[in-house]
Amino acid sequence: MAAGAFGLRESPAHAGQAALSRPVRDWRPAAEDVRRELLHTWNAYKRFAWGHDHLLPVSGGHGEFFDNAHPVGLTIVEALDTLYLMRLDDELAEGIAWIEENLDFSTVNADIQVFETNIRMVGGLLSGHLATREPALLRHARRIADILMPCFERSPTGIPYRFVNPSTGEISGVTNPLAEVGTIITEFGTLSRLTGDAKYHRAAKKAMKAVIDRRSELDLLGTEINVETGRWVNGAATIHPPVDSFFEYVWDAWDLFGDTDFRAWYEILTRAILEHESTTIDGHLWFARVDKDDGDVVATDQSELGSFYAGLLAQSGHRRLGDAYLASWTSVLDRYPVLPEGYDPATRAATAKGNQLRPEYVDSCLNLWLVAGPGRPAAERYRELAYDYYVRQKRHSRVANGWTIIEDVTAAPVRHGDLTSGYWWSEQMKYWYLMFAKADRFDYRSNYLSTEGNVFRGLLRR
Known part of the structure; x- marks a missing residue:
């Protein structure tokens, strides 16, 4: 162009x-x-x-x-509210019809990430439902969330296991990076609001609190954590992957639900990030990876x-x-x-x-x-x-x-x-x-x- x-x-x-x-x-x-x-x-x-x-x-x-072996129409699910906003209503109707007739996430026979499934499938179906009020979209969102819930419920710490096989129900992934632990609350909280069942919101908040309670004396979080022991596996603190959206959802839980716990946690974590991770290189602001315990720079x-x-x-x-x-x-x-x-x-x-x-x-x-x-x-x-x-x-x-x-x-x-x-x-x-x-x-x-x-x-x- x-x-x-x-x-x-x-x-x-x-x-x-x-x-x-x-x-x-x-x-x-x-x-x-x-x-x-x-x-x-x-x-x-x-x-x-x-x-x-x-x-x-x-x-x-x-x-x-x-x-x-089991497609689930991910593109269709991800596109729903975009089609709505753009007034592509015929295309939106085609997508909803496919979901109603074909989507069955329980047939997936692979270890799928709780994080990706939540933000893409549960989130896409929820926003599609909020746009169209189609009850089938909410039903599918809840069914998929229920497949993910054992990863939270069976964890000794409340920090979710990383993977679940929807077909067999087997859970795995003892080590979980923070983005995958924490990028759950807005989808699960919205699902709780729409269904009246608080268990989704409660599980997501418990997981985030379990991580934040384990912050260092500098108020920094590591990168990966052991789901069963609650011990840090990687002590590098960063705003970058695989942590990034964890911080986004700490703020978002305050923004979307008005939960003052999250507002307080966000302020604590952000002060530490700005103090220990912000750096200036050639006149530009960047955020380095640092050791969560002493603040020493690990990488730029x-x-x-x-x-x-x-x-x-x-x-x-x-x-x-x-x-x-x-x-x-x-x-x-x-x-x-x-x-x-x-x-x-x-x-x-x-x-x-x-x-x-x-x-x-x-x-x-x-x-x-x-x-x-x-x-x-x-x-x-x-x-x-x-x-x-x-x-x-x-x-x-x-x-x-x-x-x-x-x-x-x-x-x-x-x-x-x-x-x-x-x-x-x-x-x-x-x-x-x-x-x-x-x-x-x-x-x-x-x-x-x-x-x-x-x-x-x-x-x-x-």
Whole structure:
């Protein structure tokens, strides 16, 4: 796509304060383009992969996420509330019909991650239900959550085991990373609210408390923990994977449910992160990995997944720091066409050269934009940055049958992989659309989006 498409000037990656003096422009052509791209890829999914978990857009095939022998329509589930927000109602109806007629997660015969199943399947079905009020979607969400519950209930500490086999009920995975322990509460809490059964919310909160109670004297958390003993397996403290969304959900449980315990925990943990993990390299704010007990730096490399933290900082009252961290990631775009999976600011080198169609940078643009106030000139620079990234990602990831991951962003031209990731449907296409459109089915003043982009508050029935 050429620069300046849709009548919009392609902004530089580091637009900075320039947008402050410009009037709010008409972003509707950009929103319509995002909608067309999603519909174009949906039609390719229908041709090549209908009912399967993933589209392989380069080869024109399909793949599964959980179990190669038992597809569960992951793409359909992940797309539900995005289709609703974009008013793609015929496509939404097709997806719901497939779920009602075909989805049976209990047939999956593989060790599946509690975390991935929760954020993708339970979360996608819940937001789909909240959008459409279809009772079948809530029933399926509850059935899948019930498959996951023994991982919590059989744990001596309340910290969930990592895996369960839905077909056999066997649980496994004594060592669990923090993101997989804690990224449960908003889905399980929403399920409790909708069903009136408090056991889901109670189990998720117990798991998070068990971890937070084991923080170090510096109020830092390690990376991995033993489910049965509660002892740390890895003592590196980080905002990056495999911890990242744990901190997101500590804040989110306060935001979504008004639970003051989580607000207090978030403030304790954030103070420690800002004191011990924040670092400045070449004038940019980054977050290092440190030893949880003494605060010594372990590594400075960054994961693109960690770029979500800019938006979380802004949401929780640290907008200046959020701006600074977003600017750090934006500076990486001076070196690469799209963000690499890993980057070390100390060496200015990509430590992981792929691009998995990640949404975290755009997620932070969205959250900073919402905090700054949609429609205000001061907020426009976040839309400019998000639009610049849309132009970049479309240019380098679009193929004949949709959008695909990239194996090497340092190559010229970039080298493609062959996958449209499930979260592409639930996250960045939604984020871009919400920023560029005035979506009449979304409440821009009061909303909540999960780590997987599922909307649990703010869906309007129109």
